[in-house]
Structure formats: structure tokens, C-alpha cells
Amino acid sequence: MLTIDNLSASVEGNPILKSLSLTVGAGEVHAIMGPNGAGKSTLGKVIAGHEEYDVSSGSIHLSGEDLLELDIEERASKGLFLGFQYPVEIPGVQNHYFLRTVMNAQRKTRGEDELSAGDFLKSLNEEMKALNMDADFKKRAVNVGFSGGEKKRNEILQLSMLKPSLAILDETDSGLDIDALKVVAEGVNRLRSPERSFILITHYQRLLDYIKPDVVHIFADGSIVKSGGPELALQLEEQGYASFGVKA
Amino acid sequence: MSEIQLPNTRQENWRWNNLRWLESLSSSAKNQIHKAKSNNQNVKFMQAIEGARESISVFSDSERELCELALCGKTTSIPDVYHDRITPIKIQSNAPHEVVNRNMITRVGSHVNACFEVDTASANAQWTNAWVHCKVESTSTLDVILPSISESQVDSALTLTLSFDLEASSRVRLHTFLSNRSFQRVDVLVRLRGTNSTFLARGLNIAGEHEEQDIHLHCLHQAPKTRSHQEHVGIAGHHGHTIWKSLATIERGAHGSESFQRNDNRLLGNKARVSSKPELKIDEDDVKASHGSATGRVNEDAYFYCRQRGLSPRDAKALLLEAFVEKSFDDLSSLIDKDALAAKVERALGKVIYEE
Ligand SMILES: Nc1ncnc2c1ncn2[C@@H]1O[C@H](COP(=O)(O)OP(=O)(O)O)[C@@H](O)[C@H]1O
Numbered sequence: 001m002l003t004i005d006n007l008s009a010s011v012e013g014n015p016i017l018k019s020l021s022l023t024v025g026a027g028e029v030h031a032i033m034g035p036n037g038a039g040k041s042t043l044g045k046v047i048a049g050h051e052e053y054d055v056s057s058g059s060i061h062l063s064g065e066d067l068l069e070l071d072i073e074e075r076a077s078k079g080l081f082l083g084f085q086y087p088v089e090i091p092g093v094q095n096h097y098f099l100r101t102v103m104n105a106q107r108k109t110r111g112e113d114e115l116s117a118g119d120f121l122k123s124l125n126e127e128m129k130a131l132n133m134d135a136d137f138k139k140r141a142v143n144v145g146f147s148g149g150e151k152k153r154n155e156i157l158q159l160s161m162l163k164p165s166l167a168i169l170d171e172t173d174s175g176l177d178i179d180a181l182k183v184v185a186e187g188v189n190r191l192r193s194p195e196r197s198f199i200l201i202t203h204y205q206r207l208l209d210y211i212k213p214d215v216v217h218i219f220a221d222g223s224i225v226k227s228g229g230p231e232l233a234l235q236l237e238e239q240g241y242a243s244f245g246v247k248a
Numbered sequence: 249m250s251e252i253q254l255p256n257t258r259q260e261n262w263r264w265n266n267l268r269w270l271e272s273l274s275s276s277a278k279n280q281i282h283k284a285k286s287n288n289q290n291v292k293f294m295q296a297i298e299g300a301r302e303s304i305s306v307f308s309d310s311e312r313e314l315c316e317l318a319l320c321g322k323t324t325s326i327p328d329v330y331h332d333r334i335t336p337i338k339i340q341s342n343a344p345h346e347v348v349n350r351n352m353i354t355r356v357g358s359h360v361n362a363c364f365e366v367d368t369a370s371a372n373a374q375w376t377n378a379w380v381h382c383k384v385e386s387t388s389t390l391d392v393i394l395p396s397i398s399e400s401q402v403d404s405a406l407t408l409t410l411s412f413d414l415e416a417s418s419r420v421r422l423h424t425f426l427s428n429r430s431f432q433r434v435d436v437l438v439r440l441r442g443t444n445s446t447f448l449a450r451g452l453n454i455a456g457e458h459e460e461q462d463i464h465l466h467c468l469h470q471a472p473k474t475r476s477h478q479e480h481v482g483i484a485g486h487h488g489h490t491i492w493k494s495l496a497t498i499e500r501g502a503h504g505s506e507s508f509q510r511n512d513n514r515l516l517g518n519k520a521r522v523s524s525k526p527e528l529k530i531d532e533d534d535v536k537a538s539h540g541s542a543t544g545r546v547n548e549d550a551y552f553y554c555r556q557r558g559l560s561p562r563d564a565k566a567l568l569l570e571a572f573v574e575k576s577f578d579d580l581s582s583l584i585d586k587d588a589l590a591a592k593v594e595r596a597l598g599k600v601i602y603e604e
């Protein structure tokens with residue numbers, strides 16, 4: 001599914017990602033854990049194609065496609081979704097309008113027909129219900145005035161509508177109370193399938209109580225220092241980053 | 249008028265020439281005005297006004313006198329029959345190589361809800377100049393919409409003065425949309441003369457490539473409990489210039505008055521320019537007044553967010569800019585075909601989006 005080989009990237013001349021390699025198989029859930037400032041968000045943005053970051057070496061392939069050759073929106077339409085650590089507010093754009101616009105844009109890029117308004121609304125209503133979202137979120141401006149938890153829920157709504165093959169969720173758990181965390185985790189679990197992979201970027205082991213990862217990576221100073229099974233997260237929780245030789 | 253040398257819009261430095269032309273026009277016009285005034289020749293004076301719109305600097309005293317005197321002239325009242333439809337004020341001009349002047353003075357009677365659409369679509373002269381004065385009597389409401397987005401005559405200039413006198417408890421709502429002409433300047437003079445009168449202005453300038461879209465407003469609070477509320481947005485494209493200048497004056501005795509001015513701008517492309525100047529002059533203690541202005545590029549985070557969700561650079565910018573201009577449509581009279589207007593604005597935005 002996703003193969004990252006020897007990736008190095010910098011911003012404004014400062015190297016952030018350093019010879020990072022990572023392979024995520026189809027249907028797998030990987031957790032990336034690491035201290036603040038390690039470069040986790042940068043990894044997500046570089047995979048997504050953010051223009052501020054320079055890739056100096058290495059490669060990223062998604063389902064055989066060379067992502068570094070593609071524009072941001074082309075990567076998205078190939079099935080890449082990035083859940084933002086800080087979902088952006090877009091005043092003046094209604095949530096449902098935004099969703100329909102981006103879904104149709106992706107379909108257009110893939111050469112597919114536009115969604116009918118009826119089909120779109122039907123699935124939007126279903127997904128919102130599953131996420132326990134009030135119907136008035138449809139009409140509200142994208143993320144404007146949403147609480148932290150509502151914003152993250154909205155990210156999961158977009159994820160469940162766009163149905164990507166790879167979803168990278170950047171600290172989707174932070175700032176959530178336990179109920180919101182459960183709703184978000186259920187949302188993700190519902191979307192798990194043999195064709196869909198996840199990378200969960202997180203600070204805390206807490207999220208992994210609700211979403212069982214296949215692989216856990218410890219990430220520090222721009223690369224992965226250790227990989228293992230779910231037990232790695234528990235070990236991290238108990239012993240801290242220092243036990244992995246990482247300065248937190 | 250015939251001795252005036254016309255500016256050539258195809259010339260490189262035409263805008264500079266225009267300014268000089270305007271200056272010369274205004275000084276000669278001022279002389280005529282003084283002469284007419286001292287001889288008490290109203291007819292001549294009205295003629296002087298016709299050629300002298302540009303002598304109307306909204307910030308000068310002579311302009312006040314102009315309005316005062318113009319009011320002695322011919323007035324047309326709008327009968328009640330126009331209650332639930334739009335009255336077009338047509339600024340027409342078909343002589344392509346002339347400066348065309350149009351003046352209209354109108355009165356909106358008491359207890360009337362009127363809606364004017366200042367229609368500039370057929371102002372095809374190289375330079376069209378117009379002045380519309382509205383006297384709004386007590387307790388009436390006037391909506392004025394100026395959708396000055398030319399779709400045919402981009403290479404032309406329009407200068408327009410709108411002036412409003414508001415009596416007690418009357419209200420004027422003004423919506424302006426300026427785009428797609430090389431040069432447009434709209435001067436708005438508002439006198440809140442009666443207690444409890446209200447002026448609301450919303451506006452949008454979209455200055456496309458090498459265009460200058462300019463609006464100046466002067467709102468005078470001359471009576472107690474008067475209220476003015478202005479929100480304006482501007483977009484400057486590649487080599488485009490959007491200008492918004494607004495002065496609110498709260499005169500002594502206008503206690504309990506409120507004034508709000510807000511201007512936000514987006515710069516697109518290279519050499520885009522914004523001039524924004526909110527200003528307040530307050531001569532009374534018991535008032536509420538605030539003003540603000542902000543200018544920036546399209547929000548980078550929102551842009552990346554839209555693109556990650558699948559929008560092309562063009563579509564992402566269009567979405568964000570459409571959202572940015574959205575509030576210019578707030579409080580529009582329900583008589584206006586909002587969809588048609590929004591489509592026009594969307595086309596103007598489509599033209600201005602610059603691909604970096
Ligand atoms: N756009 C940027 N400009 C400058 N520095 C950046 C930028 N993005 C990230 N960085 C720097 O890169 C490092 C990693 O940041 P980030 O990827 O956000 O870490 P994490 O998500 O692991 O907390 C930090 O030192 C941060 O300051």
C-alpha cells in the first residue's frame with residue numbers, strides 16, 4: 001500500500017525528516033508515537049505534498065504510484081487522506097457544500113461522474129448519524145466555532161465520506177474527552193477494511209486502547225527508532241521515551 | 249465640455265493622465281461654480297454641476313454646498329407604486345468617445361420602501377460620469393444596489409457619486425459591487441440628518457488585471473441616535489488596485505450615535521495593491537464607534553486543507569474567495585435576483601484568480 005524509502009525532507013533549510021523508511025500493508029493500522037517536535041506532523045504533510053517542505057532524497061509510493069510526482073490534489077484523488085492536527089476553519093463555506101465540492105473534485109480528477117445530490121445527502125445523513133453529529137453541522141461553516149472534539153469528528157466525517165485507501169490521522173485524539181474519543185475511534189474502526197490502511201499519529205497510548213494497531217513505531221528526531229507490535233505502546237507508556245534512548 | 253481633452257485608456261500611463269485631467273476639470277468647474285453662485289444663476293450652476301462631478305471631493309466644503317444647491321433643483325419623487333419592485337436608475341451612455349454626464353435627483357416619500365438598482369450596464373462611453381442624489385423622507389427605507397460589474401466594456405471608466413440625505417427614522421441600505429472596468433470611482437456621501445436614521449453599506453471591489461476599483465464614503469452623523477454600519481471587502485488581482493476610504497464624522501449633538509467601519513482585503517498575484525483607510529472624526533462624547541482594516545493573502549492553511557481534500561489550486565482559491573466575499577450579499581433586498589448577481593461576481597472572481 002504505502003512504501004516510504006529513505007525519505008529526507010527539510011523546511012526553510014532545516015532538516016526535519018532524516019532517512020525515514022516505512023512500509024504499511026493494505027488493511028493495516030500503524031501507530032506512530034513520538035515526542036513533540038519530532039517531525040510527526042511534518043511526515044504527514046510531506047506525504048500529502050505540502051509545498052513548503054523540500055524532499056531532498058528518498059521516495060514515497062502509494063499503491064505503486066510515485067507520490068512525489070503528483071500534486072497535492074492528485075495524491076488526494078489517488079486515495080490519500082490527511083486528518084489534520086488542527087482542522088482549518090473556513091468561514092463562509094457550509095460543511096455540506098465543502099464536502100460535496102471536494103468529493104466531486106476528486107471524482108472529476110479520477111474521470112468519474114459527479115455524485116447526484118440525492119445520493120450525496122443520503123450517505124451524508126447516514127455517516128453523520130453514525131458519528132452522532134447533529135444535523136445542523138451540515139449548514140454550519142466548515143469548522144467555524146466547532147469545539148476541539150467537533151472538529152475532529154468532522155475530520156472523521158470527511159474521512160468516512162471520501163473513503164480513502166490510506167488515512168493519516170494526525171493527533172486526532174488530542175483534546176478529546178473520553179466520549180468524543182470513543183466516537184472517533186468507533187468511526188475509524190468502522191472504516192477498517194482489507195483495502196484501507198491507517199497511520200495514527202499520536203502522543204498517547206490512550207487512543208490505542210480503542211483502536212488496536214497492527215504495528216507501533218517509535219519516532220524521534222525525524223526517523224523511526226523502533227518498531228514492534230501493540231506491546232510497544234504499553235512499554236512506552238510504562239517506561240517513557242528514555243527507555244528507547246529518546247529525549248522527550 | 250467639448251474643449252476637454254479625453255484621456256486615452258489604451259495609453260500606458262493613462263491613469264496618470266486621467267488624474268491630471270480630473271484635476272484640471274475640477275478647478276475649472278470650481279470657478280464656474282463660484283461664478284454661478286455669486287450671480288445666483290441656478291441654471292448655470294446646474295450645468296456646472298453636470299461637468300463637475302470630480303470637483304466633488306467628499307471631504308470638502310464645496311461639495312456640501314453643491315448638494316445644498318442641487319437640492320433646490322429639480323426633484324423627482326418615487327410614487328408608492330414602486331413599493332414591491334425595483335426601480336432602475338439607468339446610467340446609460342452610448343457615445344463611445346465622449347464623456348457622458350448624468351444627474352438624477354430623487355425623493356423617496358415618507359413611509360415608503362423603495363429599491364433602486366443603479367444600472368451601469370449600458371454605460372458604454374469611454375468615460376461615464378453620474379450623480380444620483382436621494383432625499384429619503386422620514387420613516388422610509390431605501391435599498392440601493394450598484395452592481396457595477398461590466399461584462400462588455402472593460403476598457404472604460406465610470407465615476408459616480410451617490411448622495412443620500414436621511415430624515416428621522418429613515419434607513420438606507422447600500423450594496424456596491426465594483427469590477428471589470430479599467431477605472432471606477434464611486435463617492436458616497438451620506439447625511440444622517442434626522443434622529444434615528446440608519447445607513448448600512450456593504451461592498452465588494454474586485455480589481456482585476458490593471459484595474460482600479462475605488463470607493464470613498466463619507467458618512468455624517470448630524471442628529472442624535474444615528475447609526476452607520478459599513479463592511480467592505482476588496483480583492484486585488486495581478487497589477488490590480490482596490491481602494492476603500494471611509495470617513496465617519498459624528499458631529500456635536502449627535503449623541504447616542506453609533507458608527508462601525510470594517511474593511512478586509514485579499515491580495516492575489518504580483519503587484520496587487522490595496523489602499524484602505526477607515527477614519528473617524530468625533531465631536532461628541534456619548535457615542536460608540538469602531539473601525540478596522542486587514543489585508544492579506546489567501547490563508548495558506550485553508551488553501552492546503554482544500555487542496556488535500558481534492559481541490560485544484562484554482563478551485564481552492566475560488567472556494568476561499570467566494571467565501572471571503574459572501575458577506576457582501578448579506579442584507580440584500582429580497583427584490584434582487586441574488587443568484588444572478590452571485591453568478592456575475594463568480595465570473596469576475598474567476599478572471600482575477602492568479603495562478604502562481
Ligand atoms: N512550516 C514550518 N516552518 C518552520 N519549522 C517547521 C515547520 N513545520 C515544522 N517545523 C519544525 O519542524 C519540527 C517538527 O515539527 P512537527 O512535524 O510539527 O513535529 P511533531 O508533529 O512531531 O510535534 C519542529 O521543530 C518544528 O518547529
Ligand SMILES: [Mg+2]
Nearest residue numbers: 040041085171
Ligand atoms: Mg504534530
